[in-house]
Amino acid sequence: MIIYFKKYKKFFILTFIVVTTILLSACGDSSTLLQGAAGQPTETAPAESTTEQPITESATATPFPAASGRIIFVSNRDGQNNLYITSPDGSQVERLTTNIAEDTTPRISPDGTRVAYVSTVNNNTDIYIIDLNTRAITQVTNAPEKDSSPTWSPDGRQLAFESFRDGNFEIYITNVDGSNQYRLTNDPAADTHPVWSPTSNEIAFVSNRFGNADILLANTSGNVFTLTTNPAPDNAPAWSPNGSTIAFQAFSGDLSNLCLIERDGLNLRCATSSPAQYNPPSWSPDGVWIASSGHNSAIHLFNTLDGSTNQLYITGIEPRSTPYFSRDGLRLVFQAQFNGDMELFSVLIPTNEFSQVTSLSGYDGEAIWIDN
Known part of the structure; x- marks a missing residue:
C-alpha cells in the first residue's frame, strides 16, 4: 500500500491542484460577496485596522415626524367670529362656517368627524354641529335663552351643555339631532361648564351651590356627587384620557394652582407648587x-x-x-x-x-x- 501511494503521489498532488483551481474559478472573483438567505449579501467582518480612527458625529435630521392632522380654530379675519380649519403649517386654510353669526367654542367629536360649537344668531345663542366631511350643519338647540359649552358623550350620540332656559344655568343633555333634551341638574345655584368623561356616563361640571365655584360630578341619571368644597373657587375641570382623574384650576385670589382629583373624590393634590396666572x-x-x-x-x-x-x-x-x-x-x-x-x-x-x-x-x- 505504501508503495502504491508513493508511485502515484505526484499524480494525486497534480489532480488536487487542478480540481481546486476549477472550483475557485466557478465561485467568481474573490471580491464577490457570498449570498445569504433570500439572495441577500451576508455581512463580512471588516478588516482590522492597526490605526485608531477618531470618533466623528455626522449631522442628522430632527428625529421627529412632521406635524399631521388639522387644526380647527375661531377667527374674526372676515369681520366676525367663524370657524376655520387649517393644515398644521397654516398653508391650507378653509372657512367652515359662513353664516352671519358669531361662532365660538369648537369641540371635536370622539371619532373626529364632527364639531359641536356655539353660534349666536339674532341675539340667540344655541348649539350647532358641523360635519367635517359634508360640511352639513345641524342646529341642535333652539331655546329662547342661551345654550352653550357643549361636550360630547364617549359614543358621540349625545351632547351635554349649559342652558339658561329655566332662569338660571343648569346642565342639560340632548341627542345630537336635537331630540330628547332633558335637564340633568336642578339647583337654584348656577351649574356650568360640563365636561363629559371620555370613558363613562359621568359629567364633571362647576357649581356655585356651596357659595362659590366647586367641581361636582353627575351621572346621566341625575345623581350628583361633590368632588371639591374648597373655600376659594375651583374651575375648568378636564378629564384625563382614561377617565380616572380630573385636572382643574384651584383659585387663590386672582391666581390659581393646577390641581388633580380622582373621579371618586380621593387623592386631591396639586401639580403646581404655588398659585400663578395659569x-x-x-x-x-x-x-x-x-x-x-x-x-x-x-x-x-x-x-x-x-x-x-x-x-x-x-x-x-x-x-x-x-x-x-x-x-x-x-x-x-x-x-x-x-x-x-x-x-x-x-x-x-x-x-x-x-x-x-x-x-x-x-x-x-x-x-x-x-x-x-
Missing part, C-alpha cells in the same frame, strides 16, 4: 402630562406621575388660553399675543421649536388639533 389645563394623549399657559409668558408642562416640569417659551410670543396637544403628543397648538395680534402657534415639545400657524391681522384663537 390658564385652564389640558391633558396629553397618554395621560401623563397636563399643560397650561399664561404664567411668565410660557407654556408649562407638569408630569402627573413623577412631578417633573417643563417650560416652553420664546421671546416675543405670549401664550394665551389653553394649549391643545396634537394626537401624537409631540406638539401643542395655542393662541398667543404676537406683534399686536392674537395668532396661532405650535411648538414641538422635545425641542422647544415654535412655528407660526396664522399671520393675518385680527383674532385667531380657541384652537384644537384633530387627526384627519
Whole structure:
C-alpha cells in the first residue's frame, strides 16, 4: 500500500491542484460577496485596522415626524367670529362656517368627524354641529335663552351643555339631532361648564351651590356627587384620557394652582407648587402630562406621575388660553399675543421649536388639533 501511494503521489498532488483551481474559478472573483438567505449579501467582518480612527458625529435630521392632522380654530379675519380649519403649517386654510353669526367654542367629536360649537344668531345663542366631511350643519338647540359649552358623550350620540332656559344655568343633555333634551341638574345655584368623561356616563361640571365655584360630578341619571368644597373657587375641570382623574384650576385670589382629583373624590393634590396666572389645563394623549399657559409668558408642562416640569417659551410670543396637544403628543397648538395680534402657534415639545400657524391681522384663537 505504501508503495502504491508513493508511485502515484505526484499524480494525486497534480489532480488536487487542478480540481481546486476549477472550483475557485466557478465561485467568481474573490471580491464577490457570498449570498445569504433570500439572495441577500451576508455581512463580512471588516478588516482590522492597526490605526485608531477618531470618533466623528455626522449631522442628522430632527428625529421627529412632521406635524399631521388639522387644526380647527375661531377667527374674526372676515369681520366676525367663524370657524376655520387649517393644515398644521397654516398653508391650507378653509372657512367652515359662513353664516352671519358669531361662532365660538369648537369641540371635536370622539371619532373626529364632527364639531359641536356655539353660534349666536339674532341675539340667540344655541348649539350647532358641523360635519367635517359634508360640511352639513345641524342646529341642535333652539331655546329662547342661551345654550352653550357643549361636550360630547364617549359614543358621540349625545351632547351635554349649559342652558339658561329655566332662569338660571343648569346642565342639560340632548341627542345630537336635537331630540330628547332633558335637564340633568336642578339647583337654584348656577351649574356650568360640563365636561363629559371620555370613558363613562359621568359629567364633571362647576357649581356655585356651596357659595362659590366647586367641581361636582353627575351621572346621566341625575345623581350628583361633590368632588371639591374648597373655600376659594375651583374651575375648568378636564378629564384625563382614561377617565380616572380630573385636572382643574384651584383659585387663590386672582391666581390659581393646577390641581388633580380622582373621579371618586380621593387623592386631591396639586401639580403646581404655588398659585400663578395659569390658564385652564389640558391633558396629553397618554395621560401623563397636563399643560397650561399664561404664567411668565410660557407654556408649562407638569408630569402627573413623577412631578417633573417643563417650560416652553420664546421671546416675543405670549401664550394665551389653553394649549391643545396634537394626537401624537409631540406638539401643542395655542393662541398667543404676537406683534399686536392674537395668532396661532405650535411648538414641538422635545425641542422647544415654535412655528407660526396664522399671520393675518385680527383674532385667531380657541384652537384644537384633530387627526384627519
